[in-house]
Amino acid sequence: VNVIADQVGFGLHTAWGAVILAAGAVGAVIACIRRPALHVPLVALTVGSGLMVGTHFRLIPRYYFQITPFVLLYAAFAVIAVVDVVVGALPERSTPSRSDGRDHAQTGVWRSVVGWGLAVVLMAALLPAKVNGLRQQIDDIQAANGTDVPQYGPDHPQLQAIFGAVEGETRADDVVGFFRARLMTLYTDRRTLQTTNLEVMARNADYYAMRKNSVYSQPAVTDLGAARYGMTAVWQDANWILWRFEDVHDAAAEAPGGAGVPDPGLDL
Structure with missing residues (x-):
């Protein structure tokens, strides 16, 4: 409305x-x-x-x-x-109407x-x-x-940093989790998964490009969650962390509670 x-x-x-x-x-x-x-x-x-x-x-x-x-x-x-x-x-006119209509x-x-x-x-x-x-x-x-300050968008240095990290740290056939899937695919030519569920990401992606201090359209990662899904930080800066899922399917299956059971400590 x-x-x-x-x-x-x-x-x-x-x-x-x-x-x-x-x-x-x-x-x-x-x-x-x-x-x-x-x-x-x-x-x-x-x-x-x-x-x-x-x-x-x-x-x-x-x-x-x-x-x-x-x-x-x-x-x-x-x-x-x-x-x-x-x-x-409205009232009709008093004059007679024409016969031809x-x-x-x-x-x-x-x-x-x-x-x-x-x-x-x-x-x-x-x-x-x-x-x-x-x-x-x-x-x-x-x-x-006029301020010569780049507006926050795909070409902003902050986003270009994570795109460069993904291109440098991942293979062409890897799947990357990211909060804007189409954007990541456009700039890195990587297959991308967008989800707020960490378990879904761990099962289907090889990497997770996570924006620090944000849960907007992306799952949070706790120490317990990182250990459960075999996540290793392969690159980071002040704004981003690039996680790698190590043997994600085996890690999820062997974790306490078994596969398919979200950890209560995770913010999914």
Whole structure:
């Protein structure tokens, strides 16, 4: 709700997001009733995408870009439907209608023009706030670029250090555990496993590139856990440790409790 409100220019306001979603839901129902062959697949795509994105383990606003346009489209349909109802409730003119039905046709066209016009005006009213927000973001980025300090990302020296260590310490066919699997594969050409379960990593990976002082999207390692899974630190710096799993399958099977039983001392 907050993400959709922010993407259309209202900022992180739950109330506005709820209004937009409610209007979109009403418009979707109306559209499916009027033209089911066209809109049922689109609504199914929108709802399905929303379920997949909304149930992700963390909030990623950019994933909602595929949903927001459809929500706004059906919100516009709801506005048009409201105009249609209001116009239909107005008293008819006292002059007799033409027998050829032109008055009725003209009324229908007028309803459509007013409905779409109002929807367009409402959408256009959102642009200034969104444009101002984008300008502020651009200014912030340019100010950061002017400091000559690299932004934290794949090319930051901290991340390049662990990529270099992985390339230097591992073989081309090794599997590396890392909190951003696609990133590690892109920069090192190593197969990568992303999981928060240390036991799963020990069974399927040869190395674990662990970020120090963090449990974000990665498993923590205790002394007991390192001993249980035969983990040896082969490289480290101030930010990273590159662990190697020594005979991981045998170590897991021979550890107290047997294979498949997580150690209570582990933060999995």
